[in-house]
Amino acid sequence: MPVDNKKGKTRSSPYKKPKPKPAQDGEQAGPSRPRPTHKIPTVEQRSGDALPGTSKLKGQIRQTKRLLAKDTLEPGLRVQTQRRLTSLEADLANATKRDVEKKNGAKYHMVKFFERQKLLRIIKRLQRKLKEAEEPKSDKKLIKYKEELEDARVMMNYVLNFPNTEKYISLFPPSSSSQHESSTKEPKLTIPPLLRPPPTSQQLEGEYDKSAKRRYEILLEIRELMQQGKLSENPEEEVKREKKEKVSLVSTEDKFTSKNTKGGEKGEDEEEDDFFENDDDEEEE
Template sequence: MAPVRPSQNDGRSIAQPSSGSSTPSGKDKPSTKRKPTGKPYARKDATNQTPNVVPGVQKIKAALRQTRRLLAKEKLGADVRVATERKQKALEADLVEAERVRKERTLAQRYHKVKFFERQKVTRKLSKIKRQLEESTEKKERKKLEKVLLELRVDLNYIMHYPKLKKYISLFPPEVRRQQPEEEDDGSSEKESRKQTIEETDAQREEIRKMVRGRMESGELSLEPELEDQSARAAKRATDDSIGRSSEAAAGTKGKKGTVVAEKDEFFGEDSGEDEDGDEDMGDS
């Protein structure tokens, strides 16, 4: 038997620390598995969405295809088939809602600028007529101004409460779509077709204005939409200022107190940077 070489620590053995023992510094040995940090996340369903959010159109269509493939199987339990059919009906309803939301978003983005300029124009005209009405003393003139004021308020409600699922028809069509005197005598098919299109568009515009006027008379819409618009914008600015101040405080940024970049409104956007003569006629597309 070969001789055993003596230990260099004078016979003292070094104890190996066990998994539950402490390190020589007195601290616990760090575990190899770390617990997840941060806020708990909401459990998502089969369409990878939170419970209260309508999933996207493509995800719903994918889930519908998977559900229909499952129902196409012959050997499928009765309870599984019933549950799958219920899921299919729910997915079909979600698909209709998702397509409606997507269309609303698309139209809102497309006509955002047109509505913004037209609201600015109508609001300025409203302020001008109201000042003239305050200064006027003649009964006949006041009656005429009141009639113009009512029509402008109808126009403002037209812009603010236009049906979300319809293409927006501009209140102020551009010059290129207005008939010129020399074009009226031209009997070409192109000019006749253009004239017919303009007449149809005017008829649709007046139909929607008539609907808005009826809702105003019934009390469904405000009789003074300019006040509603101002209060909504003031509330939005206050909210944006509050969010901006809290964000600056959290990030430790330096700058003017209360100076924030407001988020764009879904329909109307920002109201800064527009002068009296800077508006232009926008057409329906």
């Protein structure tokens, strides 16, 4: 400790912490600073992307269960640990659901894309036929085309809103097209008879398998949501709007990336769009 020679007193070190003041009469002595509190956010406040991986969550759950297994754990800490365990289990369920949705979304992307394009062609053809049938005012054709157009839009919403937590059930199974492999000309694309006529209870129990029953249930749910106004009645317009936004975004990116090139290569989606558009033009002819 340095000593002041003039006065003979020790000088206080600049690094020494000041002593806390003693409590006065009527005041309770407490800690000098508040205790840190950590509040775990609820499951609703946390997004799925911010959650850690399933392996890390499983490790945290194991550690929490080991801590709860101790008999010497204080009651207050036991309550906090139990709450933490409940929160971690909810996070694990959300993380598992997120992984399944991501996996199924990538796995069935192409199947959904092709079925969406087929339904767009069917809707376009039915709209054209509906306009042609309005001129001679044939009621039978009008009713038939309106019903088919309604079913096609229900199926379009089926493709767009199918839950990624489940295995995708195709609307155009390959078994139906395998019968025409021997024919030289490809059969005309028609809407599958999944909603009209409605199947009887005997058909649902005997002829329909598990996947066909589930597909029919989802189609009925989609149609009910459309009638309630919770889903779009014209899903083809949303698909076209998204396609235009995607094309405009790609074109703006190409301006910056390929200024000196004469023409860029098309992506898979653009080539497939051209294929369906050319096929549709041939069908109109």
